[in-house]
Amino acid sequence: MEKKPFVTKEQIEEIVKTHPTPFHIYDEKGIRENARKLKEAFSWNKGFKEYFAVKATPNPSILKILKEEGCGTDCSSMAELVMSDRAGFHGNEIMFSSNDTPDEEFAYAYKIGATINIDDITHIPFVKKACGCIPKRMSCRYNPGGVFTLGESKEGFQVMDNPGDAKYGLTKDQLMEAYSTFKAEGVEEFGMHAFLASNTISNDYYPALAKILFSLAVEIKEKTGVKLSFINLSGGVGVPYSPDKEPNDIMKIGEGVRKVYEDVLVPAGMGDVEIYTELGRFMLAPFGHLVTKAIHEKHTYKEYIGVDACAANLMRPAMYGAYHHITVLGKENAPLDHVYDVTGSLCENNDKFAIDRKLPEIEMGDYLVIHDTGAHGFAMGYNYNGRLWSAELLLRENGDVTEIRRAETIDDYFATLDGYWDVI
Numbered sequence: 001m002e003k004k005p006f007v008t009k010e011q012i013e014e015i016v017k018t019h020p021t022p023f024h025i026y027d028e029k030g031i032r033e034n035a036r037k038l039k040e041a042f043s044w045n046k047g048f049k050e051y052f053a054v055k056a057t058p059n060p061s062i063l064k065i066l067k068e069e070g071c072g073t074d075c076s077s078m079a080e081l082v083m084s085d086r087a088g089f090h091g092n093e094i095m096f097s098s099n100d101t102p103d104e105e106f107a108y109a110y111k112i113g114a115t116i117n118i119d120d121i122t123h124i125p126f127v128k129k130a131c132g133c134i135p136k137r138m139s140c141r142y143n144p145g146g147v148f149t150l151g152e153s154k155e156g157f158q159v160m161d162n163p164g165d166a167k168y169g170l171t172k173d174q175l176m177e178a179y180s181t182f183k184a185e186g187v188e189e190f191g192m193h194a195f196l197a198s199n200t201i202s203n204d205y206y207p208a209l210a211k212i213l214f215s216l217a218v219e220i221k222e223k224t225g226v227k228l229s230f231i232n233l234s235g236g237v238g239v240p241y242s243p244d245k246e247p248n249d250i251m252k253i254g255e256g257v258r259k260v261y262e263d264v265l266v267p268a269g270m271g272d273v274e275i276y277t278e279l280g281r282f283m284l285a286p287f288g289h290l291v292t293k294a295i296h297e298k299h300t301y302k303e304y305i306g307v308d309a310c311a312a313n314l315m316r317p318a319m320y321g322a323y324h325h326i327t328v329l330g331k332e333n334a335p336l337d338h339v340y341d342v343t344g345s346l347c348e349n350n351d352k353f354a355i356d357r358k359l360p361e362i363e364m365g366d367y368l369v370i371h372d373t374g375a376h377g378f379a380m381g382y383n384y385n386g387r388l389w390s391a392e393l394l395l396r397e398n399g400d401v402t403e404i405r406r407a408e409t410i411d412d413y414f415a416t417l418d419g420y421w422d423v424i
């Protein structure tokens with residue numbers, strides 16, 4: 001799929017007068033349209049709700065846009081629970097799908113009425129102690145083990161991921177035990193959750209996952225008498241980071257899940273189970289850009305362009321070797337007749353946004369858009385080399401630009417040293 005930025009060179013030249021690069025910018029229109037499409041794709045399910053994975057883009061302005069589109073939040077930590085609460089999400093609008101969870105986080109989740117999704121059988125007594133009771137609405141994260149594959153293709157089974165190696169979730173036996181224990185403890189609403197593959201570019205992932213979970217839900221009802229009220233398909237629906245990939249068709253995905261629902265749940269008398277999702281990447285990644293300026297060119301054994309952003313602003317290329325498409329603003333139609341490594345300033349040779357990338361000739365002062373940074377982009381930032389967190393901006397539907405988080409300052413960076421300069 002062709003990759004086009006949602007901002008022009010002219011817009012960026014205007015924005016940098018008040019907000020110097022680097023910064024992350026998000027596209028409100030794109031976010032809203034996409035959220036509406038997801039809702040439509042699952043509109044056949046009465047209780048459908050998307051719980052946006054806050055860890056992907058932890059910014060209250062983004063959360064509020066999604067709230068207006070009918071989403072809740074999915075949290076993994078205390079800070080994300082607090083952010084959801086302060087952004088106006090309450091009770092059942094908050095899912096708490098964490099792992100290795102500290103007791104004060106369970107206690108706080110319970111206090112604000114979030115739905116707790118346990119990651120292990122031992123979390124039942126742990127939650128009971130932390131919260132003073134077992135909450136009336138509880139969920140379990142399932143891990144089927146083994147290798148998760150999608151139907152056979154010419155190359156054999158397409159391996160999606162390896163749950164047997166993943167630290168998350170309960171085994172099937174533990175799941176049965178957990179629901180029985182919940183019932184004995186007076187739990188009234190039960191849910192199930194599983195996250196088996198990440199960034200899937202396939203319309204078959206959710207339907208395949210749904211088949212596993214829906215069949216298991218029927219078995220749980222038969223074996224324990226517990227009838228689930230919701231099934232959470234979690235995250236994992238991906239986006240095409242490179243132009244050679246085609247985006248998922250969310251309408252087809254919704255329709256695929258509906259078919260399995262009709263085949264498996266409805267005949268078992270479970271036609272009222274609510275379907276939830278916990279998407280992060282799919283909701284936000286394409287609707288964020290990291291905008292950065294070319295400040296150095298270097299000709300040694302390779303051709304380098306040094307930009308004013310670094311891996312501290314976007315870790316995915318350094319961490320996973322992830323591809324992020326780059327557009328040089330104003331040169332969208334120029335020939336890709338140069339080959340560059342595009343680098344940041346960290347004292348780490350993996351601080352490269354692109355390696356051997358074909359791009360138009362880059363001149364100093366050119367603005368580069370690094371695509372698909374709206375999820376797991378800013379969020380994974382860090383301060384290595386004393387590099388500071390960038391600002392986050394929002395391109396409004398009417399074309400205005402609103403700052404939704406200021407850039408970090410040197411004083412912010414030193415704030416945790418206040419009072420400690422003369423300790424020794």
Ligand SMILES: *Cc1c(COP(=O)(O)O)cnc(C)c1O
Pocket residue numbers: 053055056074076097098195198199234235236237278279280281282375
């Ligand atoms: C990270 C995460 C998500 C979101 O994953 P995406 O790949 O961004 O869709 C959802 N649920 C849980 C529990 C997660 O850890």
